[in-house]
Amino acid sequence: MPRTTQIFCASTLYGAATLAAAIESGLFTEPDRRVLLVFNNSMTPETTPAVDEMPGFGPLRDHFDDVLSWNEAIRPFHPGAWVPRPDDIPLFERYLRLLWGLGEDRVELVLESIQVTPALTVAQLFTGAPVDVYADGLMSYGPTRNKLDPLVGTRVRRLLHLDLVPGLTPMLLTEFDVHAHLVPAPAFLKVMSELSAAVPGLPALPDNAALLLGQYLSALNILSAAEEEDLHVRMMRGAVERGHRAIVFKPHPTAPARFSRVLEAEAAKLGVDLTVLDTPVLAEVLFERARPGLVVGCFSTALFTASAFYDLPVARVGTETLLDRLTPYQNSNRVPLVLADAVLPDLADRGDERPVPAGTLNGLVTAIGFVMQPQMHSARRPDAERYLSQHLGPRTQRYVRRKRLTSLGLPGGIPERLAFLPRSTTARRMVRRARALRKAVRG
Secondary structure, X not given: OOOEEEXXXXXXXXXXXXXXXXXXXXXXXXXXXXXXXXXXXXXXXXXXXXXXXXOOOHHHHOOOOEEEEHHHHHOOOOOOOOOOOXXXXXXXXXXXXXXXXXXXXXEEEEEOOOOOOOHHHHHHHOOOOOEEEEOOOOHHHOXXXXXXXXXXXXXXXXXXXXXXXXXXXXXXXXXXXXXXXXXXXXXXXXXXXXXXXXXXXXXXXXXXXXXXXXXXXXXXXXXOHHHHHHHHHHHHHHHHHOOOOEEEEEOOOOOOOHHHHHHHHHHHHHOOEEXXXXXXXXXXXXXXXXOOOEEEEOOOHHHHHHHHOOOOOEEEOOHHHHHHHOOOOOOOOHHHHHHHHHHOOEOOOOOOOOOOOHHHHHHHHHHHHHHHOOOOOHHHHHXXXXXXXXXXXXXXXXXXXXXXXXXXXXXXXXXXXXXXXXXXXXXXXXXXXXXXXXXXXXO
């Protein structure tokens, strides 16, 4: 019998901690060898620490026999851009087996973000290897962002995820009938506690401080740099209005230093104490070590871990604006953004706005998932129609665009008496003729 080697792939410390919790919970059979394969997907990986170089990684290393680098294996190519030619796949599989000492081992893969490189590339190189997918955050609640090759999708056995939104079922990979399995929260908290204890040099943080979470949304072209700076200022002002006189800002590890300087100027104006964390640590480390009085962000996964796992008060800022900005509609950040807007309280606390009822949340996400990927999830149309006909109102209308509902012939689009038009070939032909005539007249 050949040996079995499990290759766990991670690009974030949060993901590696999720994997460690899954292993401790017995969600994986005992193999002959466990390997952690680290991806460094940052824009400039040469200047950004990889997962195994992050503060607190030490206890996670104990869960694996070896820690390997994907970046080193494909150097000088970038993990997010390199894809082998189809004819070269057998050659590269032999290369990796030799490089990593796999020999003739039976390989099992555990991947994140399987629909994009580099995880997709690894799945394609180890042809035929069974695959488990784990969720590194909130995106698993939404649909698969790209149509996945059936030669990869049909190999996925299950989706592992944390219960970040209690009661909500992930939609990722359901087009391949992949079932979701929970990673137990106690195991995750235990791993996080060990990780937090191993982080050196973390400054003492004030009691009852408001923790502001930066996401570097300008790098995703969702906001401009100036708009993101203004978002951070709004976070600070809102926290101060709630009575917090000590503010801790945790910038995104790759965010520019000027983000901190703008907040420093605003803190001086407001007369509050500001601590800017220069150490690249997980927000969960701060939840463990300092227990902030309030956690503020936009749609960061850490807002949900703070609320669901650490029982900390949280608030969101700027989600309504981002819902209008996010393009294309299929953007995989849409469902995380909707969940933040629908579930978490607004920092401004307008009083007239309540969270979307938990009992309707699965229906909301299913409807949005269908509107995002109608061809991939055509079987979900009746569910989407049912939800939209019953629950579409002033609050939920900001999650689905009327133009898109109209194009799909869904409730909330054009008036019901004209609902046959988007599916009518005659109507579409008449529209094309009218457009052609208008162009001819203008010419």
